[in-house]
Amino acid sequence: MQIDIQFFPSLPHPNLLSDRVVVVIDVLRATSVMVQAISEGASEIIPLATVEEAFRMAKAFPRGFVLLGGERESKEIPGFDLGNSPREYIAERVKGKKLILTTTNGTKAFHAVSFGKEILAGSFLNIGATAQRCVEAGRDLCIFPSGDEGNFSLEDTLCGGMLIDLIVKREKKEIFLTDASYCAQVLYERFKNNLVEAFHLSHHGKELIHRGFEEDLAYCAQIDTTPLVPIFRQGVVRAN
């Protein structure tokens, strides 16, 4: 099994992905929101790139059946039902609902890797289950940190590093790590006892604190709150 982690915001070549499991990671906060929402009973999530698409898609469904969620510049979008804080996505609000989600980095990432054999939403909240799923798939793996507006993201790479670390410890077969995967694993080794410290160092973490979302940092640093690994198929994220 080869494990690569894609530091580049550019689209990976479709041929590189078609036989691979792809794990999309946007710790702060899109994939944390997805994992949380699905674990609280949301029926499905449609990740979309733009606010316009989100409003258009919402019109196609009966009122009350669908919720609009997401952010621009970390803030809730006017006319939307929910922002991008996973703490908002509780059963009372999302159970049985279809969510339409649009965020700056994370929701676009799913479409960028749509050629993957199996596309999973990873976060610290479901990291153990994600690692287990990757081991069971037994395929080469491409970890895709969503990044920070096209830039390298410390917190997403850290999460990727923990995923690599867990897989390396569980997988019986030989694993080949790329240089980038080694680097992510070293990053995790450095911050494993204090994920929130890393979030505080990161550009996007600082931005969220500045905008009043500091509690989200600790929330998104929780490990294994759910065994669910949302999967993205034909444009929709579901529990399985």
Add this chain to the structure above:
Amino acid sequence: MQIDIQFFPSLPHPNLLSDRVVVVIDVLRATSVMVQAISEGASEIIPLATVEEAFRMAKAFPRGFVLLGGERESKEIPGFDLGNSPREYIAERVKGKKLILTTTNGTKAFHAVSFGKEILAGSFLNIGATAQRCVEAGRDLCIFPSGDEGNFSLEDTLCGGMLIDLIVKREKKEIFLTDASYCAQVLYERFKNNLVEAFHLSHHGKELIHRGFEEDLAYCAQIDTTPLVPIFRQGVVRAN
């Protein structure tokens, strides 16, 4: 001062570079060769992207005045005078000579960042002097690891991490590190007592060992063998 390190093989936007010092790093082996050659008295180095360009350029100079150096697939190029091992670039061969150099990653990188305010060749061999030069310049810095055929390179990022670490310790003014710079610094912290261990883990390090160049790994891991910081101007690398 802001310090960024560019993990992406794509061209940084010219506007991002025009006010910055750029340090190009290709530890294994192009910038190690350049630093070594200049410190052994080569008059100048012309880094070129292709073998064809190198032969064409060589014809423009009198015989014996110019040496052709470089590699393809880590091996010496037929018809060239020198390969890409820094151990070959000794005063007896290169003193007073003009070198034309073409390698897989490193020589292209200089042209990719040619919009930089000042473009330096960095390696472990001249890391202390490179850090000092960056501190004295007092400008924002972009570190540009050449990468491994378009992929992230462990050894170049490690060298970038050491450069960041040295600058952070010497610079009196406030320094802003990007997420990528933090990551490179953590990588250096992990391997600082055994650079060669990291080279052995890296994809390109393994390839060089496989091709019989293991001695180059230890050679390129030497710290501060020279105070020279080669500079790239108008297509040519010189001592100053």
